[in-house]
Amino acid sequence: MSKEIPAHNLSIYVANRPGALARIAQTFSRRGFNIESLVVSAGATGDFSRMTITAKGDEAGLEQIIMQCSKLVDVLACREHTDEEVVARELALVKVAVDSAHRGEVLQIADHFRAKTVDLSEKSIVLEATGSSEKLDAMVDLLSKYKIIELVRTGKVIMARGERET
Amino acid sequence: MSENQMNGAEALIQSLEKIGIEIAFGIPGGSAIPIYDALYKVRRKMKFVLVRHEQNAAHEADGYARATGKPAAVLVTSGPGAANTVTGIMTAYMDSVPMIVVTGQSVRGMLGKDAFQEADIFNLTMPIVKHSYLLKNANEIPRVIKEAYHIATTGRPGPVLIDVPKDVGTEACTAELEAEMNLPGYKPNPKGYGPETIRQIADALAKSQRPVIIAGHGAVLSRAEKELRQFAETLQAPVATTLLGKGVFPDSHKLSLQGLGMHGTAYANRAVVECDLMISVGARLDDRILGVPSQFCKNAVKIHIDIDAAEFGKLVKPDIRCRGDAKTVLQDLLPLLKKGDTAEWIKRIEGFKKKWPMTYAKKGGLHPPQVIDALNKLTGGKAVMTTDVGQHQMWAWQFFRCDKPWQFISSGGAGTMGFGLPAAIGAQFGRPGETVVAIVGDGGFQMTMSDLATAVIHKLPVKIILMNNHYLGMVRQWQDMFYDERYSGVDLEGNPDFVELAKAYGVLGLNLKRAADIPKVLKKALEHPGPALVNVEVVHHEEVFPMVPPGKPLEDTVLCHPRRKPGRPAGRKNGPAQTGKKNA
Ligand SMILES: Cc1ncc(C[n+]2csc(CCOP(=O)(O)OP(=O)(O)O)c2C)c(N)n1
Ligand SMILES: [Mg+2]
Numbered sequence: 037m038s039k040e041i042p043a044h045n046l047s048i049y050v051a052n053r054p055g056a057l058a059r060i061a062q063t064f065s066r067r068g069f070n071i072e073s074l075v076v077s078a079g080a081t082g083d084f085s086r087m088t089i090t091a092k093g094d095e096a097g098l099e100q101i102i103m104q105c106s107k108l109v110d111v112l113a114c115r116e117h118t119d120e121e122v123v124a125r126e127l128a129l130v131k132v133a134v135d136s137a138h139r140g141e142v143l144q145i146a147d148h149f150r151a152k153t154v155d156l157s158e159k160s161i162v163l164e165a166t167g168s169s170e171k172l173d174a175m176v177d178l179l180s181k182y183k184i185i186e187l188v189r190t191g192k193v194i195m196a197r198g199e200r201e202t
Numbered sequence: 203m204s205e206n207q208m209n210g211a212e213a214l215i216q217s218l219e220k221i222g223i224e225i226a227f228g229i230p231g232g233s234a235i236p237i238y239d240a241l242y243k244v245r246r247k248m249k250f251v252l253v254r255h256e257q258n259a260a261h262e263a264d265g266y267a268r269a270t271g272k273p274a275a276v277l278v279t280s281g282p283g284a285a286n287t288v289t290g291i292m293t294a295y296m297d298s299v300p301m302i303v304v305t306g307q308s309v310r311g312m313l314g315k316d317a318f319q320e321a322d323i324f325n326l327t328m329p330i331v332k333h334s335y336l337l338k339n340a341n342e343i344p345r346v347i348k349e350a351y352h353i354a355t356t357g358r359p360g361p362v363l364i365d366v367p368k369d370v371g372t373e374a375c376t377a378e379l380e381a382e383m384n385l386p387g388y389k390p391n392p393k394g395y396g397p398e399t400i401r402q403i404a405d406a407l408a409k410s411q412r413p414v415i416i417a418g419h420g421a422v423l424s425r426a427e428k429e430l431r432q433f434a435e436t437l438q439a440p441v442a443t444t445l446l447g448k449g450v451f452p453d454s455h456k457l458s459l460q461g462l463g464m465h466g467t468a469y470a471n472r473a474v475v476e477c478d479l480m481i482s483v484g485a486r487l488d489d490r491i492l493g494v495p496s497q498f499c500k501n502a503v504k505i506h507i508d509i510d511a512a513e514f515g516k517l518v519k520p521d522i523r524c525r526g527d528a529k530t531v532l533q534d535l536l537p538l539l540k541k542g543d544t545a546e547w548i549k550r551i552e553g554f555k556k557k558w559p560m561t562y563a564k565k566g567g568l569h570p571p572q573v574i575d576a577l578n579k580l581t582g583g584k585a586v587m588t589t590d591v592g593q594h595q596m597w598a599w600q601f602f603r604c605d606k607p608w609q610f611i612s613s614g615g616a617g618t619m620g621f622g623l624p625a626a627i628g629a630q631f632g633r634p635g636e637t638v639v640a641i642v643g644d645g646g647f648q649m650t651m652s653d654l655a656t657a658v659i660h661k662l663p664v665k666i667i668l669m670n671n672h673y674l675g676m677v678r679q680w681q682d683m684f685y686d687e688r689y690s691g692v693d694l695e696g697n698p699d700f701v702e703l704a705k706a707y708g709v710l711g712l713n714l715k716r717a718a719d720i721p722k723v724l725k726k727a728l729e730h731p732g733p734a735l736v737n738v739e740v741v742h743h744e745e746v747f748p749m750v751p752p753g754k755p756l757e758d759t760v761l762c763h764p765r766r767k768p769g770r771p772a773g774r775k776n777g778p779a780q781t782g783k784k785n786a
Contacts, residue, residue, distance in 0.1 A: 103512035
């Protein structure tokens with residue numbers, strides 16, 4: 037197998053202006069980085085947005101991307117965080133096809149991962165789970181034994197622990 | 203509407219004037235008519251130049267900025283007008299040139315509906331601008347112009363684009379022209395270093411026995427020529443300049459190595475190969491000067507001074523990085539400098555210069571370097587020189603003797619053919635009393651020559667020296683050297699009679715065919731009060747040397763054609779194939 041390409045957590049604090057997202061996305065695509073997940077949300081005040089990006093690529097490319105992003109006129113800060121430095125959460129909604137025969141098993145899995153049932157019908161169930169991306173991966177993995185009709189994940193959001201800035 | 207109520211377009215023109223834009227280049231069109239109407243109605247001091255192609259408008263603004271340090275504006279219409287500026291914007295972006303590009307746009311309600319002449323220029327140009335705006339309403343205009351100017355001219359300069367929907371231009375602007383900027387993320391940071399970095403640099407310099415300074419456009423832009431000279435003289439370190447750094451250290455100075463890189467001098471490249479310390483002052487260390495990036499100054503301490511932190515480690519990993527304005531950094535560094543003990547090193551470099559001097563052929567037809575050299579003598583090295591892109595550009599760079607910055611204007615990063623003439627026009631607008639010479643090739647000149655009209659209308663005495671080798675010479679050189687002479691798509695058969703062409707525009711046209719006539723013809727062109735074009739019939743087959751073959755390190759600088767058979771009409775005197783390495 038080929039060498040595992042490392043995934044990086046980046047947090048970008050950006051003025052809420054048209055084009056900001058496109059400019060940031062371009063700095064990644066230009067350097068061959070694959071964005072795994074991207075979450076854009078309002079910052080603490082309305083004029084700013086917080087972007088959390090998980091992307092795969094080599095260290096040298098990453099350093100370039102951080103510097104190129106930091107240089108964008110709209111960007112106030114662009115930082116990489118190791119997994120240890122942050123709390124990371126993700127939310128997933130999983131729609132699983134279940135008949136009454138298998139519902140119990142699926143609910144058991146849900147219970148193990150502390151997932152909530154947010155919709156239930158005769159042929160399907162929608163589960164909501166939050167936690168680390170790895171935990172969600174594990175849950176989805178187990179559920180894939182049944183028929184997953186749809187899967188929607190928010191992508192990872194991170195926040196630096198303690199006094200550190202994200 | 204009260205009597206002195208302005209609309210958005212009027213606010214735009216007034217804001218441009220207020221911020222200090224002295225000249226604008228462009229062509230109107232449907233979406234830009236409100237802007238042109240405002241030009242008609244409210245323009246006072248700003249000069250307007252109607253060009254013949256929007257690419258030229260951008261190159262003219264570019265040439266103006268490179269000759270004066272001040273940005274100019276480009277005013278064009280939507281769709282094709284805006285799209286035509288793309289090459290010019292990219293050229294300015296690659297070379298850190300400030301510029302304000304204002305594009306007309308379809309009305310707001312039609313955006314995204316493929317309206318007539320709608321092009322999403324905001325997104326089209328995103329990777330080649332320092333920043334850009336798509337205006338939403340007229341009241342933003344004073345603030346946006348102020349921000350655009352600030353962004354274009356501070357930190358690492360660059361082009362800023364403002365897309366103006368037609369109905370934003372016509373709606374009332376009630377905002378004060380005196381606006382406040384709102385740029386929370388913009389941090390140009392001319393002093394992004396601390397005293398410990400300066401001390402580290404000083405310590406490294408003190409330890410070095412064979413230092414080399416590389417000076418680039420950043421040193422020009424920060425006007426660091428005085429500090430650079432003091433720095434080099436105190437340290438007794440040789441200075442090589444990049445294409446865009448030409449003149450920031452005097453070519454005639456004893457410590458000058460002139461240019462380095464792919465077509466740099468053999469002694470500059472050799473010095474870089476042998477140095478134990480390389481300090482780059484405002485050069486971004488691009489692939490055209492590095493040879494093979496991983497082998498560049500492999501065993502030397504590498505210090506990189508740049509205002510743009512994103513340049514550090516792009517191709518070369520520096521041992522010390524110093525983010526800051528070149529002039530400021532050198533000013534902080536100078537008091538800590540000890541006089542360098544480099545006599546031995548300088549002596550060695552003198553030896554390189556003797557061994558591999560910059561010479562050129564004088565027999566067997568006309569050779570471009572001869573013409574450049576004659577220009578040196580006739581203009582006393584005082585001319586502003588612009589170039590196009592190709593062999594003639596490299597010869598101009600190699601043989602133009604220039605002791606001051608802001609005097610040599612060339613498209614480096616982008617290598618845009620067609621740049622030479624419009625850049626000269628822009629430069630001449632910026633420096634009206636001075637001699638402006640454009641060195642162009644027969645290929646590139648034909649890409650933008652329509653602006654001869656602009657030179658004539660505005661009585662700009664630009665001197666166009668057209669090195670006519672009837673080839674796309676630089677490509678022919680590569681096909682000759684690296685593709686076994688398979689000449690493909692490089693023969694410019696069907697070239698017009700350039701002298702007649704010049705005359706058709708009202709430009710003085712002169713032919714130059716014999717070496718003996720060089721001074722006479724050039725003098726005639728230089729003394730002519732208006733624009734002049736000299737068609738120089740140069741040797742068709744001639745290669746630019748020294749050269750670092752693509753993919754090779756600077757060690758492999760070759761001084762002449764490795765395969766040139768005696769008796770062929772080669773320009774350069776034939777000699778054994780030499781590399782810097784073998785001869786050192
Ligand atoms: C717009 C553009 N197209 C193509 C090229 C590729 N190119 C680089 S140099 C060159 C030849 C230039 O020919 P000419 O203008 O006659 O100059 P010469 O090399 O003969 O002096 C070409 C085609 C370029 N740099 N720019
Ligand atoms: Mg040519």
